[in-house]
Amino acid sequence: MNAEITEIAALAPGRTAVITGGASGIGLAAARRFCAAGMNVVIADLEGTALDAAATAVSQAAGGADRVLAVACDVARPGDLVALADAAYARFGDVSFLMNNAGVGANPGKPWQNLDAWKALIDVNLWGVVHGVQAFAERMLAQAMPAIIVNTGSKQGITTPPGNLAYNVSKSALKTYTEGLAHALRNEPGAAVSAHLLIPGFTFTGMSGGTTTKAPGAWTGEQVVDFMLQSLARGDFYILCPDNETDRRTDERRMAWAVGDIIENRPALSRWHPDYGGAFAEFLKG
Structure with a gap:
């Protein structure tokens, strides 16, 4: 068992992790890790062969089919998340780790195009997380035991x-929501539940452009989970992952420049504006 897991009470053997988007990528890597550490694992994803294969693989790797539950779930439907919570508590009686990880990345196009595609993406990436919190948070608070909610964000939201x-x-909306969730939980009397924002870097997942070959610059899902556990052991809220292309300092400079657009009254997205390319390059060096 990894030291990072043993240091986190919410991830103790016998407790239960629920992972949406758990049939591939970061979610599947997390499911494998938690099950191998002796936790019960609920893998939630769209119905299909990928979900079934993930549950089988995690069960076989951990030698414990009795500790793995696969639940077909569309996070865009709030009722599916309530059913997921019901199934998790009925099977294991406890949820100590909720990872709202399901996401989609298909590009709907320009701001004035493809309204239905815009709504479909936001229904999963933002509302899917809200649905998960709404379905699980009160029950997790009522347990009065250490528990964790991790929402998977993106550097692109910053x-x-x-x-x-x-x-x-x-x-971007998910970042704001998770910050507010963390504040609300911190101020809930007697709360033992904390919220955290996972911010992966370039990661090889099922959303990696359909390719089956990992790019040299990308991290694996397993590396992201390793970093997440190290960060949670420290109590970090912002879990800002590097990758093989971008170190933390570069991320920090990019983020500082983005905020500086407001402070300096520069054009929106000035980092990509032809009049500011040189200034950003010098800022990145500094």
Whole structure:
């Protein structure tokens, strides 16, 4: 068992982790890790062969099919999350770790295009997390035992680079929501539940452009989970992951420049504005 897990009461053997988007990528890596550490694991994802295969793989790796439950779930539907919570508590009687990890990345296009596609993306990436918190938080608080909620965000929700505006909007809103969730839990009398924002870097997952080959610059889902556990052991709220291309200092400078657009009254997204390219390059060096 990893030292990072043994240091976290919410991840003790016999307790239960629920992971949405658990059939691939970071979610599947987390499911494997938690089950191997002696936890019960509920893997939630869209119905299909990927969900079934994930549950089988996690069960076989941990040698404990009795500790793994697969639940078909569309996080865009609030009723599915309530049913997921009901199934988890009926089977294991406890949820100590909720990972709202399900996400989609298909690009709906320009701000004035494809309204239904915009709504579909935000329904998963933002509302799917809200649905998860609504379904689980009160029950987790009522347990009066250490518990953790991790919401999977993105650096694109902070620096908001051009390319997929809908995705950026969903992850930017998720950042704000998770910050408010952490504050609300911190001020809830007697609460033993904390919230954290996972901010992966370039990661090889099922959303990696459909490719089956990991790019050299990408981290694996397992590396992200390792970093997440180290951060949770320290009590970090912002779990800002590097990758093989970008170190933390570069991330920090990019984020500082983004906030500086407001402070310095620069054009929106000035990092990509032709008049500010040189200034940003010098800022990044400094």
